[in-house]
Amino acid sequence: MDFSLSDDQRAIAEMADSVFRDYCTDERMREFDLDDQPFMLPLWQTCIETGLHALAIPEAFGGSGMGITDLYCVLKAQGAGLGLVPLWQHQLAAACLAEHAADSQGELVEQAAAGSLLLSLSLQGLAASRGVKLQLVGQGDQLQLQGQANAVDVAAQADRLLLVADSSDGPRLVLLDPRSEGVELLPGIANHGLAVADVRCSNVPIDAVQLLPVEALAWLEQRAIAAVAAMQLGVSGEQLRRTVEYVNQREQFGRAIGTFQAVQMSMADCHIAIESLRTSLYQLCYRLDSGLPSDSEAFATRYLCTEAAHLIGHKTQHVHGGIGVDLTYPIHRFLYWSRHLSLVLGGSAATLERLGDWLANNDKLGWKYDLDENKNLC
Known part of the structure; x- marks a missing residue:
C-alpha cells in the first residue's frame, strides 16, 4: 500500500495545518470555553475564505470537486487543532445532495459551496439501541415526519439538515428545514463544546424532493x-x-x-x-x-x-x-x-x-x- 500523498494533497494538508494551528491556540481555546458561541465563527469564516468548506463539493456546483483523501488531509489537521467548526458535516451533506438529488437541490448545493448557507447532518439513529426515532408516516397522499433526532450538530444554526428517518422502504435520508412548522429544537452543548440540538418533529409535511433515494x-x-x-x-x-x-x-x-x-x-x-x-x-x-x-x-x-x-x-x-x-x-x-x-x-x-x-x-x-x-x- 502506498501511503504517500500527491503534491496537491500535501499542499492542502499544509494549508489546513497552518489555518487550524494558527487559530486554535491553547489561549484561544480557553477563551472559547468561556464564550457563548455555538462554534468558532471566525474560524468558520476563514474556512470559507480558503475554500476548505467546499473541498468535497463537486466543481459543477462551485466546489473544489476533490476526493475523500483530500478531505482527510484537512480533517486530520482540524482534529489536531481541535477546531470547532462543522466542516465535514457541511460539505458531506452538500456532496450527498449533489450526488443523489442534484435536479431538485442543485441551487441549495451551490449556496452551500458559496458559504452563504450552512448544512448539517446526523446519522446517529443507525447505531442507537432504540433504533431510528424519526418516522416517515403516510397521511393520505402526503408524507409526514414524526419523532426525534437527538444531539444534531449545529441544528439550531444550520439552514438545512440531513436526517435519517424510518420508512416503509427502510431508513432513508430526509432533507429538513429546521425552521419548518412542526419542528421544535432543544439546544444543548456536546461534551467537546460544539452546539447541538434535539430535533423534535410533529406532523411535519415532507415533499418528495426532500426524500433522498435509498x-x-x-x-x-x-x-x-x-x-x-x-x-x-x-x-x-x-x-x-x-x-x-x-x-x-x-x-x-x-x-x-x-x-x-x-x-x-x-x-x-x-x-x-x-x-x-x-x-x-x-x-x-x-x-x-x-x-x-x-x-x-x-x-x-x-x-x-x-x-x-x-x-x-x-x-x-x-x-x-x-x-x-x-x-x-x-x-x-x-x-x-x-x-x-x-x-x-x-x-x-x-x-x-x-x-x-x-x-x-x-x-x-x-x-x-x-x-x-x-x-x-x-
Missing part, C-alpha cells in the same frame, strides 16, 4: 465514517505527541517518567492503535475515491476509530497524573473530543455487531475480488 444513506455513511476517523486520527496524533513531550520532561524519583517501562509500554500501545487506524483509513479513502465497494472497510475503520479514541484518550490522560484534571491545562480537551467522536456514529460494540452481520451475509472478502482477473469468482 442508496444515498450508505453512500453518506461510509464517507462520514472516513471523515470522523480522519478527525480522530488528528486528535489522537496530537494528543500522543503532547503526551510524549510531557513524559520526557516530567521527572519523578530523579528521572523523567518517560524512562519508566510502564509509561513506555502505554505510549507504544497508543502508537500501535494510531497506526492501525491510519492503515485502515487509508484503504477506506482509496476505495471510496476509486468507486469500489467499501462496506466492510468502513465498519472496520469505524471500529478501530472507536477503540483508538478510548485507549489513547485514557492512557494519555492517565500518565499526566493530577495535572490532567486541571481544566486550565489543555490535555483534557483531547479526551472530550475522543469521547465525542467515538460515539457520534455508534460505539465499538454497535459497529462490531454491524460488521459481524455483514460478514455473515457476505462470503467474499478482500482486495483480490476487486481485480479484473478474479471478476468471474464474484
